[in-house]
Amino acid sequence: MPGLGVRTPINKPLATTRYLTQSSEIPRKVAASRLTINHFFTIVDEMGKREYLGEFELTVMLALLRVGEDAYGVPIGREIEASSGREVGIASVYAALERLEKKRFVTSRRGEPTPERGGRAKRYFHATPLGLRQVRKTQETLVRLWQGLPQLEGGQS
Numbered sequence: 001m002p003g004l005g006v007r008t009p010i011n012k013p014l015a016t017t018r019y020l021t022q023s024s025e026i027p028r029k030v031a032a033s034r035l036t037i038n039h040f041f042t043i044v045d046e047m048g049k050r051e052y053l054g055e056f057e058l059t060v061m062l063a064l065l066r067v068g069e070d071a072y073g074v075p076i077g078r079e080i081e082a083s084s085g086r087e088v089g090i091a092s093v094y095a096a097l098e099r100l101e102k103k104r105f106v107t108s109r110r111g112e113p114t115p116e117r118g119g120r121a122k123r124y125f126h127a128t129p130l131g132l133r134q135v136r137k138t139q140e141t142l143v144r145l146w147q148g149l150p151q152l153e154g155g156q157s
Helices: 037-047 055-067 073-084 090-102 129-146 150-155
Strands: 018-020 106-113 121-127
Touching (some): 055 073, 055 090, 055 121, 055 129, 073 090, 090 106, 090 121, 121 129
Antiparallel strands (some): 106 121
């Protein structure tokens, strides 16, 4: 389809920056700003490096800590289900563990292959000191936000 493809920025201030497609058929102006396009890409790159815990990531971290040593996806998922009363897909648990590992909040190691698993090895997860600090920081933030909200006092909804 003409006009679709990889966009190449022209390195000028955004007020005059145009994006040209590979076919160079559809130039578009971008909103005015004094930032250069390089700033924009830096900001987008930094946004992808979330150093905080999302809700489900926090839930996975807490379940991992409850399971303790030799924590892997299935018991972590079971702990979440038992504690929260909601069903959890094992794939979503492993996806969260992958994100947590990329953020260096957890580490993993492979166990020995077992015949019950068709010769595959389990992957065991462990919280890092950085991950523990982030859980504490998240807890402190939530407690501060929670305090003084009359809507949440008294346990009634």
